Each structure stands twice: as C-alpha cells, then as structure tokens.
Amino acid sequence: MSEPVELMDVDQALEQFDPAFGIEVHVELNTKTKMFCGCPTEFGAEPNTQVCPVCLGLPGALPVVNAKAIESAIRLGLALNCSIAPRSRFARKNYFYPDLAKDYQISQYDEPIAFDGYLDVELDDGTVVRVAIERAHMEEDAGKNVHVGGATGRIQGAEYSLVDYNRGGIPLVEIVTRTVEGMGERTAEVARAYVATVRDLAKALGISDVRMEEGSLRADVNLSLRAKAADGEDQHAVPLGKRSETKNVNSLRAVERSIRHEIGRQAALLAAGGAVTQETRHWHEDTSMTTPGRSKEEAEDYRYFPEPDLLPVAPSKEWIEELRGTLPESPALRRHRLQESWGYTDLEMRDAVNADALELIEATVAAGASAASARKWWMGELARTANNDGVELADLAATPAQVAELQGLVDSGRVNDQLARQVLEGVLAGEGSPGEVVAARGLEVVSDDGALLAAIDEALAAQPDVAAKIRDGKVQAAGAIVGAVMKATRGQADAARVRELVLTKFGLEG
Amino acid sequence: MSSISRDDVARLAQLARIDLSDVELDRLAGQLTAIVDAVAQVSQVATPDVPATSHPVPLTNVFRADEVRPPLGQEAALAAAPAAEGGRFRVPQIMGEEP
Numbered sequence: 001m002s003e004p005v006e007l008m009d010v011d012q013a014l015e016q017f018d019p020a021f022g023i024e025v026h027v028e029l030n031t032k033t034k035m036f037c038g039c040p041t042e043f044g045a046e047p048n049t050q051v052c053p054v055c056l057g058l059p060g061a062l063p064v065v066n067a068k069a070i071e072s073a074i075r076l077g078l079a080l081n082c083s084i085a086p087r088s089r090f091a092r093k094n095y096f097y098p099d100l101a102k103d104y105q106i107s108q109y110d111e112p113i114a115f116d117g118y119l120d121v122e123l124d125d126g127t128v129v130r131v132a133i134e135r136a137h138m139e140e141d142a143g144k145n146v147h148v149g150g151a152t153g154r155i156q157g158a159e160y161s162l163v164d165y166n167r168g169g170i171p172l173v174e175i176v177t178r179t180v181e182g183m184g185e186r187t188a189e190v191a192r193a194y195v196a197t198v199r200d201l202a203k204a205l206g207i208s209d210v211r212m213e214e215g216s217l218r219a220d221v222n223l224s225l226r227a228k229a230a231d232g233e234d235q236h237a238v239p240l241g242k243r244s245e246t247k248n249v250n251s252l253r254a255v256e257r258s259i260r261h262e263i264g265r266q267a268a269l270l271a272a273g274g275a276v277t278q279e280t281r282h283w284h285e286d287t288s289m290t291t292p293g294r295s296k297e298e299a300e301d302y303r304y305f306p307e308p309d310l311l312p313v314a315p316s317k318e319w320i321e322e323l324r325g326t327l328p329e330s331p332a333l334r335r336h337r338l339q340e341s342w343g344y345t346d347l348e349m350r351d352a353v354n355a356d357a358l359e360l361i362e363a364t365v366a367a368g369a370s371a372a373s374a375r376k377w378w379m380g381e382l383a384r385t386a387n388n389d390g391v392e393l394a395d396l397a398a399t400p401a402q403v404a405e406l407q408g409l410v411d412s413g414r415v416n417d418q419l420a421r422q423v424l425e426g427v428l429a430g431e432g433s434p435g436e437v438v439a440a441r442g443l444e445v446v447s448d449d450g451a452l453l454a455a456i457d458e459a460l461a462a463q464p465d466v467a468a469k470i471r472d473g474k475v476q477a478a479g480a481i482v483g484a485v486m487k488a489t490r491g492q493a494d495a496a497r498v499r500e501l502v503l504t505k506f507g508l509e510g
Numbered sequence: 511m512s513s514i515s516r517d518d519v520a521r522l523a524q525l526a527r528i529d530l531s532d533v534e535l536d537r538l539a540g541q542l543t544a545i546v547d548a549v550a551q552v553s554q555v556a557t558p559d560v561p562a563t564s565h566p567v568p569l570t571n572v573f574r575a576d577e578v579r580p581p582l583g584q585e586a587a588l589a590a591a592p593a594a595e596g597g598r599f600r601v602p603q604i605m606g607e608e609p
C-alpha cells in the first residue's frame with residue numbers, strides 16, 4: 001500500500017484546515033418481524049433459522065410492508081423534526097454481494113419517508129449544536145458473511161465465505177445529516193455527541209435496541225477538509241476537499257477516534273502536496289486506523305429504480321398527528337427536568353448519564369427512595385460491581401424496587417450502612433429481596449436495648465480501665481466500648497444507640 | 511434526444527456482471543439508443559396535469575401486521591443451496607471489498 005502512515009497532529013491540522021463531516025446512522029428497528037416478511041428478528045439465533053422465501057429472494061416471493069416498521073420510521077422522523085412525506089416509495093438498490101440474497105436491497109431513493117429535519121445536540125459543557133438532517137429513509141438490512149480460510153478471518157486471503165441471512169430483511173432507518181462545518185477542534189466531539197443523541201432518541205422512542213456492539217446502531221462517517229483562507233481571502237471561496245466515507249464505526253469512541261484519525265491523515269496528505277481520494281474506508285478498532293476500500297466513483301452506481309413489487313406509502317395527516325402524540329419527551333429536556341428535580345450537580349448528572357443510570361435512578365426514586373440515596377447506590381456499590389463484572393448496570397440482578405427497599409431498611413434503622421452492603425451482596429447473588437436476605441442471613445440491627453446493655457456490661461467488664469475513664473467523664477473513651485459491642489454483635493448493633501446507652505449508664509450526655 | 515454510447519453499454523455490462531464481446535457492445539449500443547429514444551417520446555405527451563407514476567395499481571398503504579409467521583427452518587432453507595456448511599450458505603471466494 002502506498003499510503004503515508006504519517007499522520008499530522010490533530011491540533012496542527014486544525015490550524016491549517018477546517019473539517020466538515022456528515023454522518024449516516026443506521027438504526028435497526030426492534031419490530032418482531034422483518035421489513036417485508038413475517039420472519040422473526042431475534043438476535044443470536046442459529047444461522048438461517050429466521051428466513052423464508054421472501055428474505056432469501058427466492059423466485060416468485062413477494063414482499064409486504066410491516067406496518068409497525070412504517071410507524072417506527074414516522075415516529076423517528078417526527079422526533080428528528082423532519083417533514084413526513086405525504087407519499088413515499090421504495091426503490092431497488094442494485095449491487096452484487098453474497099449477503100444480499102436478491103442482488104438488490106429494497107431501500108428508498110428519491111422519495112424518503114422523512115426529510116428536512118434537525119437534531120439539537122448537547123455537548124458535555126452544555127453547548128448546544130443544531131445538526132441539520134437531510135433525510136431519514138427506510139431499508140432492509142443485509143445478511144452476514146463469515147470468511148473462512150486465511151489467517152485473520154477477514155475477506156483478504158479467505159478461501160470461501162459462509163452466509164447467514166437471519167439479519168437479511170430486518171428493518172432499518174438510515175438517518176443522513178447535512179454537512180456539518182465550522183466546529184473546529186470540537187468536530188470529533190460534536191460527531192460523537194450527535195450519534196449518542198440519536199441513540200438516546202431511538203431508545204426513548206422504544207423503536208430500537210440501539211446496541212452498537214450488536215450492530216443495531218451503526219455509523220458511517222464522511223469527512224473532508226477545507227483549507228483555511230489566507231488573510232483577506234474569502235473563506236467561502238476556498239473549495240471543500242474530497243471526502244472519505246469511513247464504514248464500520250461501531251462505538252461512540254470509534255466515531256470520535258475515526259474522525260481524529262481522518263483529520264490527521266487527510267491533513268498530512270494535503271500538506272505534502274498530495275490529494276485525498278474520494279473513497280470508502282474501513283475503520284479498524286484494534287489499530288485505530290482506517291484503510292482504503294473502493295474508490296467512490298466506482299461504487300456509487302447502484303442503478304436505483306422504483307420497486308415494482310411494493311405500493312407507495314401515503315400516511316394520512318391524522319395518522320401522522322396521532323403518532324406525533326406518542327413522542328416521548330426529548331432526552332435533553334428529560335435530563336434537565338430530572339437534574340432539577342433530583343438536585344444533582346452537573347458532574348453527578350453527567351456521571352449518571354454516562355453510566356446509563358437515569359432510568360434506574362428514576363425508577364428507584366419512584367419506588368420511594370430519595371434521589372441522593374438512589375444515586376449513592378447506583379453510582380457507588382452497584383456501579384463498582386457492574387464494572388468489576390464487565391456488565392451494564394441494568395443487567396445486574398438488583399432491581400430499582402429492591403434498591404429502594406434496601407434504602408428503606410437503612411432509613412428505618414433496621415440495618416446500618418455496613419449491614420446494608422451485605423444485604424446488597426445477597427440481593428446481587430440472587431438470594432431474594434432485601435427483606436428476604438435480612439431474614440435469611442440474620443442481618444438485622446440489634447435494636448433490643450436489653451441485648452445491647454448485656455453486651456455493654458460485658459465490654460465494660462473486659463476493659464475496666466476504659467470503664468474508669470468514662471466514669472471520670474471522659475466521653476471519648478466510650479468509643480472503645482461501642483467498638484467492642486459492634487464487634488460482639490458482628491456489626492448488627494446501631495452504633496449511635498450503643499453510644500447513647502453507654503453514656504446514659506454513666507449519667508453523661510453525648 | 512438521448513443516446514447510449516458503446517462506453518455506457520460496457521459500463522452497464524460491467525455493473526450487471528455480463529460479459530459482452532466487442533460485436534455485442536456495438537450492436538447493443540445501437541439497439542438501446544433506439545429503445546431509449548422510443549421511451550423518451552412518452553415525455554412529450556406528459557403534461558403537468560398527468561401525475562408521474564411508478565405503479566399501475568392505484569393503491570397505497572398495503573401493510574401487514576407485525577406478527578411472526580413460521581420461518582422455513584434451516585434444513586429447508588439450505589435444501590436448494592449448491593453448497594452449505596455449518597448451517598450457512600457456502601459461496602466462492604469474494605473478490606473485492608464490502609459494499
């Protein structure tokens with residue numbers, strides 16, 4: 001490969017160039033069945049067990065549109081502030097690749113279902129950037145290839161390939177932005193925040209699982225550079241450079257890193273007097289690099305034409321308005337509302353958002369816990385456990401209702417903080433609700449004064465010197481007795497109550 | 511009037527993975543030009559009050575409910591495949607990049 005491996009430092013590149021980017025996000029809808037047939041859409045099924053003549057492209061099979069997919073596409077379009085086309089149609093996109101059973105993909109071309117919208121994207125510091133949406137159109141997903149032979153499992157060097165069509169025909173909505181320019185050093189951050197916002201929106205709408213690691217949300221990132229105008233020169237007169245389209249950008253981190261990589265790569269090429277090739281590139285997570293694919297001019301001739309087997313989609317105004325009524329609060333508004341009602345600091349809120357804990361905290365508060373205690377559990381002990389186990393918070397065995405119940409036990413004094421952690425351990429181990437764990441493990445605080453007084457007497461007898469000090473009015477010496485009682489009760493005493501009892505015994509005030 | 515050049519035919523043939531000889535390219539360029547020109551006459555009768563149509567059936571919104579129908583099953587799905595392995599269709603080495 002004759003590609004220069006030298007990258008220009010991104011800061012240096014940004015002094016000379018202004019990046020422009022566009023993003024295509026593919027959102028896989030979570031309908032029960034495929035776009036054009038009744039095959040199920042479960043993730044991870046045995047290969048070719050969710051296929052039929054339609055999605056295998058067998059002769060004579062005819063597609064029929066899934067009403068739920070149309071509904072989801074319209075709701076997503078509305079949430080992206082798009083106009084919904086009173087009439088849109090499907091088109092065939094022709095290309096040859098084994099993951100495409102029919103040798104064409106049913107997509108939309110000149111009449112997308114949604115167009116001309118925008119999405120307000122909030123950055124970490126609260127800055128809001130409005131990203132213009134060109135269109136959102138419906139299409140079907142392709143199957144999956146496995147390459148066999150060769151060392152890497154990649155296409156290069158493979159002897160043959162194996163195809164699973166389970167994913168073929170699952171409905172997708174592809175959201176295409178207009179070009180975003182003038183973001184300078186925040187370019188990569190804006191791109192990442194945009195994809196995160198689309199993810200949150202699709203999740204709030206309930207139309208997709210939006211799991212980037214499972215491919216139900218995928219991004220292609222276009223990037224080009226425009227040289228900064230010399231003094232006195234009109235910036236708008238400087239032409240935009242050729243763009244690369246990076247495919248396979250399948251995590252938020254990769255969105256940010258692939259953009260930085262492309263800025264550095266293109267800047268190095270241009271600064272050395274070279275030219276950027278208009279091409280498709282592939283992102284490699286392992287090496288944090290892009291490598292070239294086909295040149296765009298060759299690839300883009302898809303010979304679209306209207307799909308003759310499908311009728312136009314013409315949603316009525318009434319239906320569109322009905323669907324508009326089902327839109328959830330926007331994720332940004334929701335965050336602001338929750339932060340205000342919970343009284344979290346910006347930092348606390350950001351941590352909760354990044355940990356995907358908002359829903360869990362919200363449900364915990366709804367189950368009766370205070371916002372502060374809900375945060376304490378989810379962002380403390382539970383976040384640590386999830387982190388150690390390498391799972392998401394939501395995948396832990398503890399439910400919001402159980403966390404609220406546990407906090408209730410703490411608030412009522414039935415368990416102290418230390419015992420509460422042991423109770424949580426039991427809940428996470430699947431031993432039942434906090435109440436059940438307390439009963440089964442015998443973790444309740446000893447609140448019976450008689451039992452505590454007996455333990456205090458025992459401790460005083462064992463440490464006569466300490467007893468003498470307390471008798472002399474040395475209040476702080478009581479700590480040693482409290483400690484001994486806590487130890488004797490295996491942490492199940494209420495330390496404050498023990499202290500109170502010790503002092504009362506000697507006629508002292510705390 | 512539209513005209514289809516020999517280069518156009520060669521490019522379309524390449525996109526459609528059809529191997530054409532030089533003689534065929536020349537012949538098809540002439541024939542396709544005649545066909546395209548004939549179709550173009552339609553646009554002369556199209557007036558603004560004639561709506562464009564991509565479908566002869568005057569229907570819209572033909573949908574199905576999102577309800578699962580039993581799929582074929584792996585064995586049936588692969589029954590007519592020229593080659594299969596591990597429950598998947600086996601295809602020859604793929605030349606070229608992912609689309």
Ligand SMILES: [Zn+2]
Pocket residue numbers: 034037038039050051052053054055056169
């Ligand atoms: Zn099917």
